[in-house]
Amino acid sequence: MSPQLISSYPWQKRGVCFMSPAPAEVDAFCSLIDNVLAPDGVNTILLIVRYNYEYTSHPEVRGDQPLSLSDVKKIVGTCRRNGIELIPKMNLLGHQGIQDHASTPDGLARSHPEFLEIPLGGKQNVHFVLCPSHPDLFPFLMDLADELTDAFEAKTLHIGCDEVFSMGICDRCRGKDNGELFAGWVNRIAAHLKSRGITTMMWGDRMLDAASAGYGTWEASAINTASSLGKVDKDIIICDWHYENCPDYPSVKALTDAGYKLCLCTFSSPENAERFFDCARKQDKGNVLGTFHTTWMPITELLDRLKNNPRITEDGKDEIDWTGRVIRCYCRYYRGDDYLKLPKPTTPKNL
Ligand SMILES: [Zn+2]
Numbered sequence: 001m002s003p004q005l006i007s008s009y010p011w012q013k014r015g016v017c018f019m020s021p022a023p024a025e026v027d028a029f030c031s032l033i034d035n036v037l038a039p040d041g042v043n044t045i046l047l048i049v050r051y052n053y054e055y056t057s058h059p060e061v062r063g064d065q066p067l068s069l070s071d072v073k074k075i076v077g078t079c080r081r082n083g084i085e086l087i088p089k090m091n092l093l094g095h096q097g098i099q100d101h102a103s104t105p106d107g108l109a110r111s112h113p114e115f116l117e118i119p120l121g122g123k124q125n126v127h128f129v130l131c132p133s134h135p136d137l138f139p140f141l142m143d144l145a146d147e148l149t150d151a152f153e154a155k156t157l158h159i160g161c162d163e164v165f166s167m168g169i170c171d172r173c174r175g176k177d178n179g180e181l182f183a184g185w186v187n188r189i190a191a192h193l194k195s196r197g198i199t200t201m202m203w204g205d206r207m208l209d210a211a212s213a214g215y216g217t218w219e220a221s222a223i224n225t226a227s228s229l230g231k232v233d234k235d236i237i238i239c240d241w242h243y244e245n246c247p248d249y250p251s252v253k254a255l256t257d258a259g260y261k262l263c264l265c266t267f268s269s270p271e272n273a274e275r276f277f278d279c280a281r282k283q284d285k286g287n288v289l290g291t292f293h294t295t296w297m298p299i300t301e302l303l304d305r306l307k308n309n310p311r312i313t314e315d316g317k318d319e320i321d322w323t324g325r326v327i328r329c330y331c332r333y334y335r336g337d338d339y340l341k342l343p344k345p346t347t348p349k350n351l
Contacts, residue, residue: 010281013263013290014334015044017089019099020052021075021299022065028303030078038082041334045079046158046292048089049148050099051107057143061107072151087201088152091160092141092189093182096128115140117166117173129164132185133172142192149198158239159189162203167223179227182206190233201263204238208251215242215251234259237289241265245272249279256287265292273333293330 016037021029037045051063053072079086095102096109096116105113105120109128113120117131130137149157167178190200209226210217219242220226238260240251255262264280266273273293280288295302 009333010284011288011290013044013085013292014042014330015046015263015290015292016042016330017046017265017292017294017296018048018302019295019297019299020047020049020067022052023067023071025299025303026067026071026074029299030074032303033075033078033082033084038084040330042330043083044085044087044290044292046087046089047075048099050089050091053148053151055144055147057147058111058140060111061144063107069151076153085156086152086154087156087158088148088154089158089160090145090148092130092145093132093159093161093185094127094129094164095160095162096130102127112140117170127163127165129166131170131172132167132181133170133176138188141189145189145193146196149193149196154198156199156201156237157193158201159186160203161186162205162241163218164206164221164225165223167225177227178224179231182225183228183231186228186236187231187233190236194235199235199237200233201237201239203265204240204251204255204260204262207232207238208254213250213254214246214248216244219244220251229254230258232260237261237263239263239265239292241267241294242276243267243269243272245269245275247275249276252280252283252288256283256285260287262288263290263292264288265294267294267296277333291333
């Protein structure tokens with residue numbers, strides 16, 4: 001990596017977020033790391049594992065195609081030899097449905113529906129959410145978190161906690177302040193991880209107030225959790241995600257003023273990345289650690305796309321093109337390429 005290629009990129013973490021590969025895709029994923037991501041200057045990978053690991057403490061939560069310990073070690077070794085920090089990601093509050101099939105319960109909700117805030121069959125509000133007041137949930141989840149961080153030899157764990165739309169509903173939680181519930185829950189997890197020398201990372205949307213922040217109710221909270229801003233442990237790294245092309249990104253100032261370290265997270269719009277990063281550059285007081293370009297698609301599709309055209313793609317509306325645009329974003333920022341001046345690609349014949 002030539003230093004001048006990244007000289008204009010101001011932050012330390014140059015990240016990309018991926019769904020975890022299926023076991024049959026691990027070799028191809030490692031090849032992607034060796035041959036594309038590392039040469040492009042990516043130094044941090046956020047890997048969305050969730051229940052796709054062969055947990056042994058509670059094997060009933062395993063997903064359909066879980067990674068084995070040896071699969072994980074392959075990915076760990078590949079990242080290590082490329083100087084890439086590998087951060088596994090779980091969902092330790094909301095998003096207990098299967099990715100892209102949110103109404104189908106994922107590993108934990110399927111095997112232990114008693115942990116849900118709203119019982120299976122009840123009127124779910126978009127996603128299944130865990131009950132932070134269930135007395136058996138915390139030790140159960142920490143068994144899984146310990147296993148996963150051990151397998152990944154992780155120094156940081158991303159605990160999710162985004163897009164929670166149901167809190168304070170069950171008999172245990174009703175009447176409690178949602179900001180207190182939320183802050184108490186994430187701080188309890190962070191304290192456990194800290195005791196094991198592990199830093200906590202999480203999405204920031206529940207700490208922002210949708211009514212005043214200028215964001216919608218996915219990127220910010222309409223369920224009264226925003227009072228957790230300032231109460232959530234300041235050692236938790238906040239992933240401030242915004243995928244829309246906004247005139248301003250006031251969350252950067254709000255989170256910075258509250259004392260948090262941030263990673264800025266974008267998706268399919270290079271224009272969004274441009275504005276978000278410019279806004280953050282102007283407001284950064286040393287709190288911005290870096291960026292994650294998120295992909296949100298099955299790794300097979302992503303690998304197919306990258307194999308055929310690893311750098312760029314034409315604009316488009318389907319997910320294949322979304323991912324191409326993510327790759328263009330990171331090329332722009334991490335390699336110093338100007339994506340607008342890159343030659344038009346030829347659309348691969350098999351797409
Ligand atoms: Zn509850």
